[in-house]
Amino acid sequence: MKNLLTFLLLAFLLPLSAQQSLFNAQEIISPEINADRSVTFRVFAPHAHKVELSGDWMPREGWNIVPKIMTKEKDSLWTITIPPLPSELYSYNLIIDGVKTTDPNNVYLIRDVSSIFNVFIVGGGKADNYAVNNVAHGTVAKRWYDSPGNKMKRRMTVYTPAGYENSGKDYPVLYLLHGMGGDEEAWMDLGRTSQIMDNLIAQGKAEPMLVVMTNGNVSQQAAPGQSDKGFYKPTMALPHTMDGQMEKTFGEVLDFISGNYRVKKGKDNTAIAGLSMGGFHTLHISRQYPNTFGYMGLFSAAVMPRSEEMPEFYQNLDESLTRQKENGYHLYWIAMGKTDFLYNEIKKYKKKLDYLHMPYEYYESEGGHIWSNWRDYLTLFVPKLFKRP
Structure with missing residues (x-):
């Protein structure tokens, strides 16, 4: 009985002590x-x-x-x-x-x-685009899909606009790709994608659409700490970075979305964009998947892999870009900061597009290779999508 009373007294006093420490x-x-x-x-x-x-x-x-x-x-x-x-x-x-x-x-x-x-x-000011405002909110889901090309299950993040669940309608889709060292959480957490989409749609500046943010590091199942590899220190140096494997297996992402979501078909309703390495993936996926994408966004993009031996997937650039031009598209949008370390690479790439008579829009901002620019680029790019004469 004495031990029980002591226990009850401690159970009563300890929370009071903790609260006193908190309030003081x-x-x-x-x-x-x-x-x-x-x-x-x-x-x-x-x-x-x-x-x-x-x-x-x-x-x-x-x-x-x-x-x-x-x-x-x-x-x-x-x-x-x-x-x-x-x-x-x-x-x-x-x-x-x-x-x-x-x-x-x-x-x-x-x-x-x-x-x-x-x-x-x-x-x-412009950061109001990134804030959670009193508007209708979309849904963000973490989805696992089969990736036989990478011999594993992998995870992606999918944003669906407000009302998707009950509307019964089909929606256009934007595939949004992260940079080196990022993962399927980067555009949501650092890029504030769901807030930007909610606000633009609520303001009538953007069409309601799905945004699919997959993991561009094909050696990973998912973001660090979210897979059966457990907790480990993340690193930017990962296998299969810019070797063609991401692009070769991107069809699995397309198939999962078309098989599990109500999306409008065809390139008129399909866009792809990305930052840095994701812009690199956007460039090469769009040219190697004919008639799949009608809208492309290259944000501070790398153009070619930095390797002594050019991987096969990235060869024949001029021929595939010419084919992409002949297939037709609505928008090829390039954005770059004036002090970005990739500035000269994009400058050279623009000359190639000019030589090939390949139409594009170019937007140049202040600053360099930073999330402040990429959030701005997304805010400018999204209103251009799926609004045709």
């Missing part, structure tokens, strides 16, 4: 977006000697961000307020005594390959 904890807001769009960051680090802020809006030296030193205030609270930022989705880390970490006061995180970042949105 210092209330820290970080980041705090101020009325003028300046942003204040705070972290409680009583034993730290140096705390820095590293954000994707900051200047860089090469590939490396130049961080800002935070100031230690009273009660061991380190703070910094940065100047007003344009409307955008931003990512950042804290660096405490040389160790990069996340902000413990910000629960909003994004994984990019093997790195974790905190994120925040400065609204009142």
Whole structure:
């Protein structure tokens, strides 16, 4: 009986103690977006000697961000307020005594390959396209499909527009491909695809459509931690990267979607786009699958594989592009940042398209090989789809 009473007393007191610790904890807001769009960051680090802020809006030296030193205030609270930022989705880390970490006061995180970042949105402009607004929302599903060409089951992400489940209608489809190191979660998490689609459709700027985001790394079943390989550190260096295997087996993705979803048939109702490696895949899939795609989007795309021996699938480029032109299409859209490391590669590719008299539209933005550009490109590209005279 005595042990039982002791147990009951502890069961009563421990939650009270935990709640007391919770309610007595210092209330820290970080980041705090101020009325003028300046942003204040705070972290409680009583034993730290140096705390820095590293954000994707900051200047860089090469590939490396130049961080800002935070100031230690009273009660061991380190703070910094940065100047007003344009409307955008931003990512950042804290660096405490040389160790990069996340902000413990910000629960909003994004994984990019093997790195974790905190994120925040400065609204009142283009970032409103990426926000969850009070509009009808589509459905996002993670689907497994058979891939005999890769000898495994694989996973894709599928967005269906609001009302799909009950409409009974058929819809056009956009296949949206990620870059090197990404996976079937990249366009959803980093690219904010479902938010962009919900908002554009609700505004009447885009046709309701499916968006299919498959995993372009054919050596993977799914995103890290989502397959029977368990938990492992993600890496950008994966087998079968740009060797033709992704393109050769892409028909399995097309077959799964046409067999499991209500989609309109034909190239008039089928689009494909991608960023970086995904733009590379878009270029080569579209030219090797005749009369399949009527709309192509190359976002900061690589053009040819960087290998000493050219894989067979990527040979005969001029002949296949000519065939693609003769088959006909509605839109060949290329977007590139002025400081992107692939800028000259696309410049050279445009000359080839001009030589072949192959129609295309070109959009050039500021900035480089960054998600800020790719979200913008998607927002500009989607309204151009499936709206024919």
